[in-house]
Amino acid sequence: MSQKEDGSKTPTPGVGWRLHFIRIAKWMIAVIVVVGLGYAGRSALTQWRQEQQKVQSEIDEIDAQLSRLNNSDRIELLEQRDAMAASLPSWRTIRWGRCVGAGVLYALGLIPSGFLLRRALVSLGQRPRLMTVIAAQLLGHIGKYVPGKAMVIVIRAGVLARDGVKPVQATMSVFLETFLMMAVGGTVAGIVVLWLPVPRWIAMMAVGISVLASVPTFPPMLKIVAARLMKTDTEASDADIGWGLFASGWAWSTLSWLLIGASFTLLVTAIPSVQPLPEMMELYLVCTAAISLAVVIGFASLLPGGAGIRELVVTTVLAVALGATHAILAAIAARILFVVVEGCVALSSTLWLKFGIQESMTDS
Numbered sequence: 001m002s003q004k005e006d007g008s009k010t011p012t013p014g015v016g017w018r019l020h021f022i023r024i025a026k027w028m029i030a031v032i033v034v035v036g037l038g039y040a041g042r043s044a045l046t047q048w049r050q051e052q053q054k055v056q057s058e059i060d061e062i063d064a065q066l067s068r069l070n071n072s073d074r075i076e077l078l079e080q081r082d083a084m085a086a087s088l089p090s091w092r093t094i095r096w097g098r099c100v101g102a103g104v105l106y107a108l109g110l111i112p113s114g115f116l117l118r119r120a121l122v123s124l125g126q127r128p129r130l131m132t133v134i135a136a137q138l139l140g141h142i143g144k145y146v147p148g149k150a151m152v153i154v155i156r157a158g159v160l161a162r163d164g165v166k167p168v169q170a171t172m173s174v175f176l177e178t179f180l181m182m183a184v185g186g187t188v189a190g191i192v193v194l195w196l197p198v199p200r201w202i203a204m205m206a207v208g209i210s211v212l213a214s215v216p217t218f219p220p221m222l223k224i225v226a227a228r229l230m231k232t233d234t235e236a237s238d239a240d241i242g243w244g245l246f247a248s249g250w251a252w253s254t255l256s257w258l259l260i261g262a263s264f265t266l267l268v269t270a271i272p273s274v275q276p277l278p279e280m281m282e283l284y285l286v287c288t289a290a291i292s293l294a295v296v297i298g299f300a301s302l303l304p305g306g307a308g309i310r311e312l313v314v315t316t317v318l319a320v321a322l323g324a325t326h327a328i329l330a331a332i333a334a335r336i337l338f339v340v341v342e343g344c345v346a347l348s349s350t351l352w353l354k355f356g357i358q359e360s361m362t363d364s
């Protein structure tokens with residue numbers, strides 16, 4: 001900035017256009033993310049309507065058969081029709097209270113990773129405020145609906161920069177948090193899936209992803225990466241990357257998956273079913289394995305939000321315990337719920353970053 005004779009300041013040449021470019025880039029990112037969220041939500045709603053039509057077609061077929069049968073032959077078909085009608089997915093038959101509870105549990109399940117992210121940042125010599133880190137973590141979830149997943153890092157690093165976090169340390173911390181989350185999710189899924197009669201490729205995928213995601217998070221590997229990425233030897237030596245960080249990561253990630261599994265279990269019970277559901281503990285284990293494996297494989301696919309892959313994995317694992325129709329509906333409902341919750345927490349984080357930080361700066 002240069003100063004005029006009257007004391008006012010004029011922008012330094014080149015600064016104005018850079019600020020303008022950054023502003024435009026932020027709006028472009030916002031538009032891309034909103035489009036991605038809208039596409040994911042629309043796709044899930046379309047699939048839901050298709051399943052509605054499928055079940056209704058089966059009911060109509062039974063009605064046609066009933067019209068051609070005598071009373072003595074109608075009893076079994078009537079029972080089948082009543083069961084299918086009760087399970088017809090519609091806005092009236094869904095247990096909305098449980099959907100709200102599932103949404104709250106899912107939102108809570110996203111928070112522990114924020115504590116892990118801050119733990120990683122502190123280990124790398126950064127001291128951002130906890131609420132800024134949690135806001136960055138929550139806001140970053142909407143970046144996964146953009147192809148390539150790189151937008152997650154861009155969004156989180158951009159938010160963390162508000163508290164002076166350096167780009168390299170921010171990138172490494174996001175990398176550590178993400179891979180620990182995927183490693184724990186793959187491990188949880190692998191343990192349960194090995195006991196279920198699922199296709200062999202599902203079980204092998206769970207074990208393989210668990211191993212591949214875990215290895216880069218071991219302290220010896222992280223120290224090598226840190227030494228290559230840090231700009232100076234002093235920065236690398238100051239990094240406290242040890243087994244304490246590793247253990248903390250597994251603890252926070254495990255808590256996160258347990259909450260997400262509980263959320264998905266409650267959501268499954270909110271959808272009407274033709275056949276009786278398993279006992280709650282068995283259902284919880286199966287649902288936790290299904291959703292954790294689906295998210296992990298969806299992440300590995302690099303598709304926006306794991307589109308299609310997550311639904312395939314959830315349906316394949318859940319169908320063993322719930323039947324194909326209920327499993328498909330649960331997978332679609334999870335997609336809708338996750339998009340809605342992630343959009344809400346991202347909006348809340350944006351508002352806090354806009355107003356909360358300004359208030360804290362004013363108070364200070």
